[in-house]
Amino acid sequence: MDLITRIADIIIPVFLIVAIGYGYARRRPPDLSSFNRISLDVLAPLLVYSALASRDFAIGEHVPLLIGGTALILGSGLLAWPLAKAFGAQPRTLVPVVMFNNCGNMGLPLALLAFGPANFGAAVALFSVSNLLHFSLGARVTSAAARTRDLLLSPLMVATMLGFFSAFTELRPPPVLLSGLKLLGDAALPLMLFALGVRLTGLTRQGLALGLLGALARPLIGLAIGIPLAWAMGLEGAARGQLLLFAALPPAVIQFMLADRYHQEPEKVAASIMVGNALAVVFVPLALALGL
Known part of the structure; x- marks a missing residue:
């Protein structure tokens, strides 16, 4: 019951912010172009960097989960592509929704509650590998117009690389500066949710149907891969539970920002995120029951 209450x-x-x-x-109706650019180029990079540069994060302890998370993301994408074709959906809309999950504002606090502070670094490791893949491969899947050079030099990728550098070398800004960066980065999540609500005003009945498909496919495909993957890798205890929780999370809120930037049916992506977050009440407890 405590877990249901926490979810x-x-x-x-x-839902309130949306x-x-x-x-x-x-x-x-607002103009979201500048709004979304600031979120992706300033706020989200600071969010990622502050999580990776945290003094509580030791990346070397979580290599198996980094490998497992990468395999789960790539495997989900491979299965989502024929699913999109079967249902007549645009793969560039559906595939990233299924590949990338809400491991930041939902996954991190749930992992802290379920597995405790001692195992919180594992959730940050999964968060980091997801972001690295999302803003390189995921952006290319979302749009053919996303050029590799621009992606590698984007603020999000630079922030991710700097975050990994801080995690490996333990060279970090002074705590007072890191706190300021984190404070600004934390603003990314509510602003993304607000923008998602704005985009839902353009949703059609057809878009809602695709939203339901993405919302269901994300955790179902994730768990279908995650359960045998955890067994094959020999993961046990908290590590196994972390991977299964990661597998069952709903679609990533930040995928809406990428879909909006590249004009890839953002209303349908927004619907998947909304419905998926509602279904988390079902799939997250299921994953934890399997993993604990």
């Missing part, structure tokens, strides 16, 4: 405590604020964005856009 609800995470999901309800998500609803505020939706209500505002119904009365006064």
Whole structure:
């Protein structure tokens, strides 16, 4: 019951912020172009860097989970591609939704609750590998217009590389500066959710159907890969539970920002994220029951 309450405590604020964005856009539709550019180029990079540069994160302890997380993300993408073709969906819309999950604002607090502070670094490791793949391979899957050179030099990729550098070398900014960077980075999540609500004003019935497909495919495909993968890798205890929780999380909120930047059906991506977050009440407890 405590876990269900915790999931609800995470999901309800998500829906509240999205609803505020939706209500505002119904009365006064905003221009999201500058809004989203700031989120992707300033706020999200600071969010990623501050998580990786945290003094509580020792990346060398989590190599098996980094490998498992990478295999799960890539395997989900391979299975999502024929699924998109079978249902007449655009692969560039559906595949990234299935590949990348909400391991930041939902995965991190849930992992802390379920596995305790001693195992929190594992959740940060999965978060880091997801971000690295999301803003390189994931952006290319979302749009053919995403050029490799631009991606490698993007603020998000630079922040991720600097974060890994800090994690490996333990060279970090002074705590007072890191706290300021984290404070600004934390603003990314509510702003992304607000923008998601704005985009939902353009949702059609057809878009909602695709949203349901993405919302269900993300945890179902994730668990279908994650369960045998954890067994094959010999993961046990908290490591096995962390991988299964990662497998069952709903679609990543930040994928909406990429879809919006590249004009890849952002309304349908927004629907997948909304429905997927609601279904987390079912799939997250299932994953934890399998992993604990």
